[in-house]
Amino acid sequence: MFAAVAALLGAVLMVLDSAAAGADPVGAGSYSTTAPGPAPSGCADLSTDPRHWVTADAPSGAVPTNDWWSSILWKRTNCAYGEPLFAQPLGFRAQSAGLGVSYSTKPTISGGAKGVGEYHFAYQEDFVVGVAGLAAPEVKVDDWSDWTVSPYLGDGTHTLRATIGSGLPFAYFRATGGDAQIRTAAGPVDVWSASGSMIGYTVDGHDYVAFAPKGATWSVSGSTLTSSLAGKDYFSVAVLPTTPSTSAADREALAAEYAEYAYAEVTGTAVSYRYDEADSTVTTTYRFTTTALEGSANGTVAALMPHQWRHLSDGSPLPQSYVSSRGPLKVLCGVTSFSTSMVFHGVLPEVPAVADSAGADAATLQAYLNAEQADPARQVSDDTYWTGKGLGRAARLAEIADQTGNAEVRDAALSVIRSRLTDWFTASPGETGHLFAYDGKWGTLIGYPASYGSDQELNDHHFHYGYFIAAAATLARFDPVWADADHYGGMVDLLIRDADNYDRADKRFPYLRDFDIYAGHDWASGHGSFAAGNNQESSSEGMNFDNALIQWGTATGNKAVRDAGVYLYTTQAAAIEDYWFDAHDQVYPSGFPHKEVGMVWSNGGAYSTWFSSAPEQIQGINLLPVTGGHLYLGDDPAYVRANYREMLDQAGRNRPGIWPDIWYEYLALGDGDAALADFRADSSLTSEEGESKAHTFHWIRNLAALGTVDTTVTADSPLTAVFVKNGARTYVAANTTGEDATVRFSDGTTVQAPAGRTVTAGAHIWSGGSAPGNTGSTPTPTPTPTPTPTGTPTPPATPTPTPTPTSSGSTGSSPTLYPSADGTLTGTAGPAGRATVASADGVNHDGSPYKPVTFTASGLDLTYAGGTTRFDLSVDAGQAVADGVQIQVSYDCLGSGKWDRVETYRYFATDPLPGWEHYTDAAGLLSASGAPCDLRNGTVQAKVWNALGNAPSTLGTGDLSALRLPYT
Template sequence: MKPPVPHRRTPWVLASTTALAVFVAGLTFTAATGTAEAATVGAGSYTTDRVGPLPTGCGEMSTNPRQFATANAPAGPIPTNDWWSSLLWKKTNCSFSEPLHAHPLSYQAFTDGLGFSATSTPTISGTATGVGEFKYAYSEDFRVGVTALGVPIVKVDDWSDWTVSPYWSDGVRTMRATIGHGLPFSYFETSGGEANINPTGGSPTVWSNSGSTIGFTIKGHDYVAYAPTGASWSVSNGRITSNLAGKGYFSIALLPTTPTTEATVRAELAATYGQHAHAHITGTRVSYAYNQASGTVNTTYGFTTEAKQGTTTKTVVSLYPHQWKALTGSTPLTLTYPSARGRMKVLAGVSEFRTSMKYHGVLPELPAVGTGSGADLAQLKDQLAALRGNPMDARGGDTYWTGKGLGRAARIAEIADLVGDTETRTVALNAIRTTLNDWFTAAPGKTARIFYYDENWGTLIGYPASYGSDLELNDHHFHYGYFIAAAATLAKFDPSWARQDQYGGMVDLLIRDANNYSRSDTRFPYLRDFDIYAGHDWASGHGSFHAGNNQESSSEGMNFANALIQWGQATGNTAVRDAGVFIYTTQAAAIQEYWFDADDENFPEGFGHSTVGMVWGDGGAYATWFSAEPEMIQGINMLPVTGGHLYMGYNPDYNKVNYAELVRNNGGEPTVWRDILWQFLALGDPDAALSKLRANPGYTPEEGESRAHTFHWIRNLAALGQPDTSITANHPLATVFNRNGSRTYVASNITATPLTVTFSDGTSLTVAAGKTATKGAHTWSGGNANGGIDPTGSPSPDPSETSPSPDPSETSPSPDPSETSPSPDPSETSTPPSDSPTRYLLPAGGLAGAGTPSTVTVAGAGGANRDGTPHNPLVFTSTGLDMTYAGGQTTFDLFLDANQAVGNGVQARVSYDLTGDGTFDRVETYRYFATDPVPGYEHYTQNVGLLSSTGTLGNLSNGTVKVEVWSAIGVNPTTLGIGDQSFVKLPYA
């Protein structure tokens, strides 16, 4: 057996055929101390005081990340994860840049100018059954500069959606270049000397030099330089120079590959490109629209140009495979460029181009058509019940592993809801709510499980961070995608929690940090992690690997995109939803091309693999950051498996190819992450996957998985078949499956009103409120996404299902005075101030005016789960009250300190006996508050929300109010500050 390997990357170490070591010296950090400054966002908050490590680099990068931007550069936070970010984020090359892989060209900045590389033949290393990689590595052909130029630092003068303008100035000479994704042209503006092209890859072969245009070849790559009319080019000792007729601008184009190198063909291409050589690109901008009615995503890639000479404003661009396969309204030329992503096709004479892609829908979870009854339902419910004690099963306290736990709990909640297991659903939702509330609250003195906003970098960092999410700004979309997805599940069942004045604002900040969807929001860079032109995310951005940026887990990137769709739909935020649909649809196409190469067109011959574990700027690797095991190299692009990962089944035959390679490379069936790999296989061959699952009941679940979810997923795909991409729907949470020609139409309605979904083949499906429904081969309706939601949006579960009548021996003991509260002093409990609704918790168990400062101990829960069930509670009571109900709700502020204890959670219940007859007419049980292991008080307030409530409030006439406080979870005691600290404010005049 191969032992399970901890999942995720180890910074700077790549399990690949190339040994790569990067040394970062002199990095020191002193943890911040004192009280963190909290910025409130609704009921949540983040800190603006530094609590952990920050991004680092050359000079004063940690505090001044704009030091390598000129005064002309766009205002706001710097883009940190773009293909060119190493120009700004100088981490290991403190003067210039790392190689910049723009495709079809690569560049690198140096003291004397800009280097060009057009590597067209890949280097392949490794084996076809083990780790291996292909690289179109930076290999310089020439440098472009100004004669005698020598600068200490190259800065950035401008950027747009997929272009950048590096800038050189030595005080006498200047040069400004503009380069970009998909651009065969590079544009230059110079002053202080002659423009020069200095070959560094061998002597150039000049095949045309006429007037302002010169054509030359270096290392088999054809280039043309275009100077203004009236200028000429000179060649001396291989160096090409021009005074540019004093006009200070020129451009250079890489010509596409052709079957022939005849001079006439070159001349024709040079003339064609020359028509657009002086329409300098000054900016690029994407716009997208999700057409819900047709189920399409229409994207426009626009170019802004300046006519330096003549009137032509159109340009020449080259498209990646995911773009040209979806191109609409234009026909690409037959001309192509080789690249690390496959053939790029040329469009000439354009100011924009458009793509149209089908959006095939996502689901909160697969419908339970195969596990909705009989023995399979019994098995699933047993597996769900086994998860109640630990739905998150978090393996660590950082943002990544907390996120994994949240993702696990969200899957459990969704499945439990579908099959009517409200008890497990409630437990899972409570775990999500408690965890998110904790992370979304920056209490005084709190330094862990907290989000910090750094204004200089324009980023929100969660601490404890992991895998470079702080120092490198790695993986924010990976980590935060889990948080957002879990929040979307919670929002379905508790919409009040997701309001902007509650915790929805904090969720939105996480979204904007990883991929800010609003250009008007200057707190974060626009679409930080998503490379607009390349069509996929980048996990890191400083490029200190000589290979450009990289992204390993494309599927965790898709988890983020799906989370945006689910959250936007649950909260009615169409801007978030549409951003998610755009990223999801575009990236689904990119993954099929660049991670899976499903059409077998893009990976170079001789690579020997049907998939890569990592995509790099200059190629791809059958490898991961953390393991050389085939299960993990392939599985890292499959997890997590959710209803938003159906794109992995768009080419079902490929799933079987991918799995077969795994078995081949592994020398047999997988022994780790088997559940993940079987679930991927189920999207291509569900019967085989189900057979493997049933034959191996003792497998070890992957760290973010559960047996219940794996069985639910595979068993239901065995009934449904594979995703049917020939049909779309007019609803974002809808899709179609096809098994042997029989279709099942599926839609999920998470609203409170019925919904009718229409599919592109004319089929319509009516879905009841809070249900997932199917039609066709399987007709089924299940789930209750709004079950138990009272008008305030707080869950009010059926007591018979979620809050069973407690055993008196457990819930109503005669408390030990040493553990709870003594019998209240009548002077404090019977005669409180009659005119004050604010009641302090007093040492003798009363509720009255402020008393002597004191503390009392809330006993631990003894390791059991006491959620909703008082156990050895502290009791505080006020009697003989005559007060008029003023409307509103109970509020409170309890001062809690668990010291350094981990895993504690304190809960409160407030009960009202309106007439003093011994019967409580209104009982409010609040969700427990998870305390942190940092000494110092935290504030437990009503903002955690109601767990349950019974009865209604009214006027108090000789009434009684009772407050009970106990430990819902945890084995250690918690200190409660009373006397003049903790208080409850009654909703009475």
């Protein structure tokens, strides 16, 4: 395998920028060196010189595209200054006199509760930073790094160079040819602090501080601040995370704290990531390089976006936060880096066929499959996008047919994939279609025929190529020779590198072209030349690309590609949860009436798409394609059900009228039984272009059997998933390699995964699939005993009963206690009931019980068995926003009235949707005191309270909640 990887790398590192017309080989494949169709275009001579607006000092190699700042380099509308740039928290607009600055805190919301609507934190200029006398005819780009850019303005006499970046409250400037100037948009400058080189001022309710070199001063004249900079050329400006209600003392304190880092100019940023297979986590580190212009400080101030601060693994944010179109930004001061830790929950080639083995449903599935044998791809157009959609359709059919033993349909689908990929991956001189062409000036690989601006605007490469790569991953399982470096593996790798080059040393393509490293998600537009910045609507097609990298990298043994896919997938799933779905109800501004946006813009979001105003498609564009790599959509089954209900409400229907198959498949992630019933009632539906009835029925029927995704358990292999239904877990492990594997799940379950098989254990024991070349008897997985299940069943499942603890000795197994309406914890699950958890009264009570609901068990004789307390509480905040339920479990070893062990768990942020949610021990310990102890006539007490919020919540009692003790 190592030899194959080395050969692959050798093949793809061939020099691509050949000047000669024709085709350059990559293994058995090839690409054209002459585009048979349109190339990227824009103002001036960009089509032939993409570095037209790049200075001589800028980095060499391929120019970045698809970024938040692309419009100042790739000009298409404003050919002098580009469009506004939204960096969070600040916005910027280049202009003749300098660089305009905006801190937009007041959103504009259009549309009502029904139909198309959007919100934007539009660019609203507070002031312009410039140089006295500057009259720059255009803006150029002098430097860039992973999430910063340096715009350059000059007129031959005066120059202004800025460094701005995502998450930077500071903007750093270099000025020559005149005094530094800050000119406010309206009225005289409102100065609230002036102390030598530092001046604090307010514009439109926003507090800023400007820092000149030591020894310099600022003068104020009307609407203009001016400084000679004491003969030096540097200064910085920062926006403070204050509000109009911030006290003068707190504002001054923040200004003083920021002043410590005002002269540590950020000169570079870089991300690094690590996928730890053993505990299935992705650790991402964001690093800042700074140059100390004065003093010795080397840290800076960073404003973290929600998907970052939710998973922050180091640092303590300030209590203040910034307003942004991405929700509240939390602030770290004095950092040279910060890290996040995210759990990767795994992906699958396809959901397993646990319910398709016999009976009428098995016959129905085979009939659906057989109907596809003649044309598995059903391609509707010949361009890269629709070719990709057809390939994706065929790949799903191949996976299902293989699982269920339908070799004829499987081989027909694989044949289509092989022939079409081989055709596209082979370019001949003079050929005009079904090929890829490398443009060495732009550093991009373009497929022809192109579509949706994938050629002239470099739009959507990750969308289009993700389908190609995913289909190639399926083919690689069955035909590893086709996928090796000597054949077509090198062409697949080029598609990966074009859309999201994972190798910094490879200068032929920009690093992670389509992925905004700081924002945590892709941008679809190559140039981003819009007043609202860049945009993306189909987040799920971006995830299709990320999943494709995981599948391809795993099947071919390329860990660099696999790990890049895991990083992109895990990060983007977190970003989608916040910015497309606002699952925590903290991102969309108050007054925006939707639970999802079809499109994310740099400065907002829109309940709309580029192609449709139908709610089924506005919301549905973020659901397709439905694959085993899209299980993240089911991480919160309650949200799935709520999102489905909103779509129906918006459409004014009882069932979806457009893309019903996509919606039933999505609903199956939240309620498989309901989705199956809807499909059976609507089985004559017309499939979405990338779907088939065979896949739709397979997906829904099997999820109805498997249940919902259980995110509390992970595995040490990337191709895994865990499902739970009625309290019983099913563990799924897919092995797409040629060697047998043992997969270990985090709760201790072990599954033997033979080469080329998908196996399940637990509630369903099943094995299927024959790739690569394994056609013998079906092996049986060897699971370990299934632990007491947790998860999110609907309605809440009755926890598995265990023997009742008594005062006479050990129960012989880990006891489970159930909260009762009378305030006791009992060993027998009583009838379902409800207890009211009082409001936190708007005060933060994190870690400190406040008006708790208390449940107690006494007279217990139990022996500590190791491990930790487990719990599964059904909680509901109704429509209340920002409640956070918390539990504390205390142990009194001898019934003496003194708590020997106290465990406080992190609170659970409930959603504002009626219906039970599950608060489990997966939230993690907040604190623990004392050592675990044996109980002799001991007492256990559980306190449940609201750590946050202004409204009461409800706790399910009886068989709705359970506390599992680490005792025998």
